[in-house]
Amino acid sequence: SYELTQPPSVSVSPGQTARITCSGDALPKQYAYWYQQKPGQAPVLVIYKDSERPSGIPERFSGSSSGTTVTLTISGVQAEDEADYYCQSADSSGTSLYVFGTGTKVTVL
Amino acid sequence: QVQLQESGPGLVKPSQTLSLTCTVSGGSISSGSYYWSWIRQPAGKGLEWIGRIYTSGSTNYNPSLKSRVTISVDTSKNQFSLKLSSVTAADTAVYYCARDPIDPYYDSSGYYTYSNYFDYWGQGTLVTVSS
Numbered sequence: 001s002y003e004l005t006q007p008p009s010v011s012v013s014p015g016q017t018a019r020i021t022c023s024g025d026a027l028p029k030q031y032a033y034w035y036q037q038k039p040g041q042a043p044v045l046v047i048y049k050d051s052e053r054p055s056g057i058p059e060r061f062s063g064s065s066s067g068t069t070v071t072l073t074i075s076g077v078q079a080e081d082e083a084d085y086y087c088q089s090a091d092s093s094g095t096s097l098y099v100f101g102t103g104t105k106v107t108v109l
Numbered sequence: 110q111v112q113l114q115e116s117g118p119g120l121v122k123p124s125q126t127l128s129l130t131c132t133v134s135g136g137s138i139s140s141g142s143y144y145w146s147w148i149r150q151p152a153g154k155g156l157e158w159i160g161r162i163y164t165s166g167s168t169n170y171n172p173s174l175k176s177r178v179t180i181s182v183d184t185s186k187n188q189f190s191l192k193l194s195s196v197t198a199a200d201t202a203v204y205y206c207a208r209d210p211i212d213p214y215y216d217s218s219g220y221y222t223y224s225n226y227f228d229y230w231g232q233g234t235l236v237t238v239s240s
Contacts, residue, residue, distance in 0.1 A: 001172075001173070028217075029216060029217065029218075031224055031226075033224075033226040033227075035156075035227075041232075042205055042230040042231065042232055042233050043156065043205075043227070043230055044230075045226065045227060045228055048224070048226050048228075049212075049214075049224060054228065086155065086156055088156075088226060088227075090225050095172060096171070096172070097158070097161070097169055097225050098146070098148075098158035098225050098226075098227075099158070100155055100156040100157070100158070101155075102155055103155045103156075
């Protein structure tokens with residue numbers, strides 16, 4: 001089955017930049033999406049179509065894509081950004097319409 | 110502002126059928142502009158898409174769960190529902206309902222396709238499978 005691979009954890013100091021990668025063979029052909037999930041809460045969409053930001057999401061969240069890897073960047077990290085982050089996409093064949101990444105825990109030191 | 114709310118039993122016995130309902134408010138499930146999905150998350154683990162339904166009743170399921178899943182829609186109540194049969198302890202999870210906006214585009218090959226993502230989620234409901 002198709003997989004999206006993320007690093008298990010990323011640690012960053014307040015005010016610094018956090019970068020979370022997501023790798024998958026179909027990413028050159030499929031958009032990626034990013035969700036933030038805080039403990040006990042539902043996921044929240046923070047990036048769609050690789051780099052678009054929904055209304056209400058702070059500008060410090062941005063997304064980019066290069067080949068088989070997409071990246072979520074959080075610039076000027078704040079304590080409130082500590083959460084789990086999941087990428088999501090689909091496989092090229094359309095068999096798996098929605099595939100989630102393995103998830104990355106962002107810790108603000 | 111659209112809101113989604115899951116409801117249903119929090120405890121299901123092994124081999125029985127898990128049944129959940131998602132009630133949509135602040136918008137019509139019949140608008141035709143969205144798919145409506147179920148997603149689950151075991152404690153401490155990642156997210157898994159279960160399946161989706163369109164207002165017409167057309168469905169798509171995760172191949173790994175397809176044999177046990179049925180999703181239905183009741184437009185008169187602005188609700189859609191999930192049934193998962195023959196449950197085991199491995200089906201213990203928080204279950205979310207979510208909305209997927211139908212967002213077509215032409216990809217780099219000129220192929221007309223759709224973005225698949227979730228812009229609104231319910232708060233989630235914990236279902237435990239245990240005797």
